[in-house]
Amino acid sequence: MITALKFLHIAALSVWCAGLVGLPLLLARYGPGDDQLDFARRRLVTHNFYIRLVTPAAVIAITAGTALIFLRDVFIPWMFAKLVVVGVLVTIHAWMGHVTLQIGEQKGNYDVPAGGPLVGASLLAMTAILVLVLAKPVLRDGLAPAWLREPLGQSLPIGAVPR
Numbered sequence: 001m002i003t004a005l006k007f008l009h010i011a012a013l014s015v016w017c018a019g020l021v022g023l024p025l026l027l028a029r030y031g032p033g034d035d036q037l038d039f040a041r042r043r044l045v046t047h048n049f050y051i052r053l054v055t056p057a058a059v060i061a062i063t064a065g066t067a068l069i070f071l072r073d074v075f076i077p078w079m080f081a082k083l084v085v086v087g088v089l090v091t092i093h094a095w096m097g098h099v100t101l102q103i104g105e106q107k108g109n110y111d112v113p114a115g116g117p118l119v120g121a122s123l124l125a126m127t128a129i130l131v132l133v134l135a136k137p138v139l140r141d142g143l144a145p146a147w148l149r150e151p152l153g154q155s156l157p158i159g160a161v162p163r
Contacts, residue, residue, distance in 0.1 A: 009064035012057045019054030020122040023096050028115030030103055043104050050100050058093055077139035082132040088125045
């Protein structure tokens with residue numbers, strides 16, 4: 001089961017990461033001088049690419065990765081550092097969705113960000129994740145502030161709903 005889940009995680013992660021590299025390049029092709037046919041065609045391609053491929057791959061990758069964390073009981077500092085960098089990828093993903101939406105709703109009135117910085121940020125985050133996963137560096141426990149490392153001292157009985 002863990003092997004299949006790892007395969008699913010890696011496959012979905014590969015599609016998601018490819019999308020985070022390809023989507024900014026597609027978005028950068030928009031121009032204020034596009035005629036209606038070119039604009040409509042690009043809009044459909046970028047919208048469908050984001051909604052039907054990249055976002056489902058992201059959800060599957062994150063869901064499978066979360067399941068793997070709990071199945072393998074990997075609650076160690078390098079994993080938490082990796083999760084912070086995954087949060088960076090999620091932020092980039094959300095920003096690209098915002099840009100895709102703005103382009104579609106404001107034809108010609110929206111300045112498309114350059115693709116290079118978004119691709120660079122994505123590749124940097126992906127490289128950091130790869131290094132953390134492959135190297136599994138020994139990180140100090142004191143990297144996070146104390147309030148983030150210690151429970152509040154309040155526990156709930158199993159099945160209780162917090163107020």
